[in-house]
Amino acid sequence: MTSPQDRDALTRELRQCRHLSQIRAGDLDRACAELAATRARATAFANQLEQALQRVAALSDSVARLQAEQARLTALVHARGETGDTTESDLQAEIARLLQHRDEARMLRQSLSWRVTRPLRALRHPRRTLRILLDRLSGGEGG
Numbered sequence: 001m002t003s004p005q006d007r008d009a010l011t012r013e014l015r016q017c018r019h020l021s022q023i024r025a026g027d028l029d030r031a032c033a034e035l036a037a038t039r040a041r042a043t044a045f046a047n048q049l050e051q052a053l054q055r056v057a058a059l060s061d062s063v064a065r066l067q068a069e070q071a072r073l074t075a076l077v078h079a080r081g082e083t084g085d086t087t088e089s090d091l092q093a094e095i096a097r098l099l100q101h102r103d104e105a106r107m108l109r110q111s112l113s114w115r116v117t118r119p120l121r122a123l124r125h126p127r128r129t130l131r132i133l134l135d136r137l138s139g140g141e142g143g
Helices: 004-083 088-109 112-116 118-123 126-137
Strands: none
Touching (some): 118 126
16 A cells, blocks of 8 residues: 555645646647637638739739730731821821810800800700700709
8 A cells, every 4th residue: 555655745746737737728728729710810811812813813814905905006006107097296286286176165165255145056956945945944954
């Protein structure tokens, strides 16, 4: 049999082992919780990565389409330049002419004579004028 001293020593050792097992069980619980959180983050990151890859694929397709369109338009511009249809200076001159006409039209519409002669212009199109007036009287939007 065992002596009381041996029994006390074994009891102390048993308590220490229980204490260590409780500490290790707590460590194990914390490690499991950390593992679960890490797995959840990894899943979220994997989903984000998949979405990002899909966006990259869509953008790559868009870039390819735009590059093809650019190549087509470049070829068209070069073809027109070679045939002498339109040059860049001709296009710039046409743009300048159109801008000048736009500015002149804007100045005309803002002039006093344009505003004063509005009723006379309306008389040139009596049906349209009558329709606009009737729409305004009935509460609708007129032209």
